[in-house]
């Protein structure tokens with residue numbers, strides 16, 4: 001077994017310890033440098049192993065429970081979990097088992113458990129790969145599954161779970177007339193790639209003729225329909241996918257975000273694509289000005305992005321969502337004061353919870369007599385009638401387009417202000 005494969009596995013176990021033990025999100029761990037010491041290919045491998053283990057965790061734990069008299073320390077458990085996923089996905093048994101035995105064996109605290117790791121993984125190697133495809137699609141934890149069933153019904157949630165298990169293809173938004181990698185053009189205009197590999201090696205990356213953006217995430221700006229020369233505020237802009245769309249339309253864009261670190265990505269993205277926007281670090285609740293149009297992509301539970309972020313259901317427990325819902329309402333109320341009479345505002349969240357979407361808009365309509373929902377803003381190509389909600393927003397879910405590979409969950413509403 002190569003040292004490099006073992007290093008990637010050791011790092012994946014560390015990431016699993018952080019996510020499952022400390023409730024940290026994978027992007028937080030990466031930003032804190034968890035994989036900085038690895039070579040680029042090992043970094044990619046460690047991330048892929050972590051993600052695949054989390055996607056299959058329910059199956060993994062059901063297989064392991066038959067072979068464990070008691071649950072071992074978390075890090076040993078995670079080594080067994082990772083080994084189980086690799087074995088069930090067809091990785092050669094001797095490589096996986098030796099590597100996990102070496103990793104656990106070198107631990108001062110848990111080294112004595114290397115015999116257990118060896119014995120358990122050998123049993124998994126014998127019967128796991130046959131059992132794996134017959135097991136049920138992993139379910140969301142109850143704290144999230146229950147409210148989603150209340151909102152969308154059990155069949156829909158099973159469809160979402162299937163989409164989460166399948167993972168997400170790579171979607172690109174093209175700058176108009178752009179050169180792009182060969183892929184499937186989706187009904188809404190995004191280009192979808194399967195097995196894309198390393199993004200920076202795809203044609204057009206250096207030239208900045210496209211950017212990575214889930215097909216659903218590209219739709220809020222379609223609903224806003226920016227025009228050249230309009231003064232547009234992107235209130236929660238980072239990392240900037242929607243800022244790029246607004247700038248590509250020729251709008252005079254102000255991109256604001258509270259996070260300096262995340263704004264670095266906005267600036268990098270603008271530079272690579274050769275697009276222009278005024279970038280401001282600041283709090284949306286304190287920003288002042290008057291704009292023709294506003295995009296409010298509010299901070300949210302991100303429960304619509306689990307296909308790409310399977311760490312979320314394990315790192316979170318829903319306890320922070322109440323604060324987020326309150327912040328969204330305050331942001332929407334403040335953003336409304338920044339919109340000129342006759343202007344339009346698109347509110348969106350990448351959430352599956354109606355409290356962060358449909359309910360926010362229903363409540364805002366009750367508070368602002370000069371606010372109307374513009375259903376006609378959603379009449380662009382690829383939008384299906386059944387996606388339009390009662391109050392006139394657009395509800396997108398991961399179980400939509402199953403034959404095409406799904407989409408992120410999103411809520412989008414276009415609000416007009418009386419002139």
Ligand SMILES: C[S@@+](CC[C@H](N)C(=O)[O-])C[C@H]1O[C@@H](n2cnc3c(N)ncnc32)[C@H](O)[C@@H]1O
Pocket residue numbers: 235236237238239240241242243256257258259262282283284285297298299300350
């Ligand atoms: C859903 S993300 C935005 C994604 C972005 N619109 C895009 O398309 O790439 C939400 C953003 O809100 C920012 N944010 C959170 N609280 C904020 C506040 N009080 N003022 C401004 N930005 C805030 C976060 O830093 C985060 O970048």
